[in-house]
Amino acid sequence: MKHLLGIEQLSREEIEAILERAESFAEVGRRDIKKVPTLRGRTVVSLFYEASTRTSSSFELAAKRLSADLISIKSSGSSADKGESLKDTCATLSAYDPAAIVIRHPYAGAAQMVAGWSEAAVVNAGDGKHEHPSQALLDLFTLRRRLGSLEGKRIWIVGDVLHSRVARSNLVAFQAMGAEVTVCGPPTLIPRGIEALGCEVAHSLEKLEEADVVYALRMQKERMQESFVPSLREYAACFQIDTRRLGPRQLLMHPGPVNRGVELSGEAVDSPQSLISEQVAAGLVVRMAILYELLAANERPAPVEGEGAERPTPIGQPA
């Protein structure tokens, strides 16, 4: 694995390798000294063209925990604001010889283009409405810890699927791990043709009880002005996940930040079924695992590889 550009390009074995690695970092996180020397002397660039709190902070902390040198660039105040093209910014950063570039960008395909322009391993931390693979991996990690396997589980992704990169990456990731996915939301916020990705489509919560996991998406307030929904009140009445709609055995997830009272009721957020704070905690170890797999895994044999264990399949080759 040279880059992490999207879940689409990963085999199930590659996904599992990252999740296994994250488990070993979870163990490190319980020690007093949480830092390991793996990436000492190597440089990680964090390049964020969009506001982000949890993704940028957890990637940056992950790089530090692995002892990498970190350069953190936010678009406000950087030369991107002065009209520099992405390509020229990449050329500039290449002067630091970074081992990895973690990029968040408002447009689809940006990470892929950076991968073509740079020698560094590129991690897509969200490109437009396209993919957000590290989010999908941390969600898989969180669910696996709770459920063991996702094989045959039913997962409902509820809300603004149209504008959500999380929905797209998770839809592919959940299915790759054997789950059955239904996307649910008002018809205006479900992209035409999404069934081709192998999911079911629902326009009401009527059959929500069949779900083992309910994954709610953030509903942005400006969607109302664009006539995607008549009002947030009507949206909440039809699609809010609350403790009345959520059964006692169903798990609840959300990529954050939550609009309490819109896509989720406050009670649901704080309910024992909610995995939301576990998702945040998983973010750090999974992002450490991603950097490790990209930068260090090929340099020395994995510590616990048994006899006959299969090597991860490289990107671009059939699993």
Place this chain on the structure above:
Amino acid sequence: MRSGEGADLVLRRATVLDPVAGIEGAHDVRIRDGQIAELAAPGTADAAGAEEVDAEGLHAFPGFFDPHIHLRTPGHEHKEDIETGTRAAAAGGYCGVIAMANTDPPVSSKADVEALREAAREQACVQVGFLATVTRGMEGEELTEMAALRDAGALGFSDDGLPIRSARVLRRALQYQHLCGGTIALHEEDPELSGDGVMHEGPVSAALGLAGIPSVSESTMIARDAALAGYENGRIHVQHLSATESVDAVRAAKAAGVEISCEASPHHLCLTDEEVRSLDPRSAKMNPPLRSESDRQALIEGLREGAIECIATDHAPHAPEEKEVPFEQAAMGVTGLETAFAAVHTHLVLPGVLDLALVVERMAGGAAPFGLERPSLAPGSEANVALCDLGAEWTVGEEGYESRSDNSWCAGQTLTGRVLMTVAGGQVAYRLRSFSLGVAT
């Protein structure tokens, strides 16, 4: 076009195909003083004083005609100009082209048209017709001085690049057309429906998270404008059809007796939205967007049965920095003049989807909708010839481009069929550099 010496040529033993003139078979094509003088039996034409070309095994077609290209001048000469754009046309076998008016500033005044025609007389190596905009500055509000523009030599009118949003404005233009003539060419798109879309709306846009442009954003406007043209007895030409619903809308308008013609581009005939999965804007981002396989099939069928009368490239050059950016930020459009025939030949003729004769006919079908004479190989006609080697394989872009821009939709593809020589307006406009004009023996 530049004035120059009329060609004196013998295309010895060429395989001549002009389906409209009913010419098919091996002939010596004798071109004298820029005219098709004679089609003689192979090996018999008198070559005295003429350059002799060994055309055995090569095809001579009537020169192609493209009713929809962007020469980018004035204002964007870093992408293309009259000289480079017409050179690209000649390299593709075109003897004539029509340049769109969405330049910077747009071609909206008499002086603009006169300046362009003057420049073409100095720089163009094929015949160039210029359209003027329908509305002043392409702002969609007020009509240009259409009669004065026609007097200055504007071939017709188009706000191409943008639709005419207001039905009222288009209706006035169609009424005014009775005074000044000139076909109105329409870029059909309802911006309310296309919104901020960057590709066809469907499973691929859903998978990529890109905003979609629904097929109906095109077809609903075609239906509206065809109804207006019918009501006002106007003459319209629909540009770059992309969707099944659009072909149906044109068919319905024709059945109702509306004076309407239309075009399809090689990229819409050869590619689908699957291409966008590469997220490479150089080859896959244009407006209208590449659509689904069923849309592509509908265009092919429309071309075959005549609902679509011509192939037009919508040649749209862009500089590298406008294309080397993420897909959503990139400029719309691809170049196509140099590859149109070869691409259609490779992707549609060789696999048996379309007949060679039909493609040759449609490659020059864009002249008539603008009131121009169709290029012909019949003796007595002005010499307009595309001489092609249908067996030659070449890789697009390997030797660079005649165009100033390199955003070709088929860059890197190996195509079969190549234009070796073009005669345009009676003059030799192009010879492939490596094609030696050895004297036939």
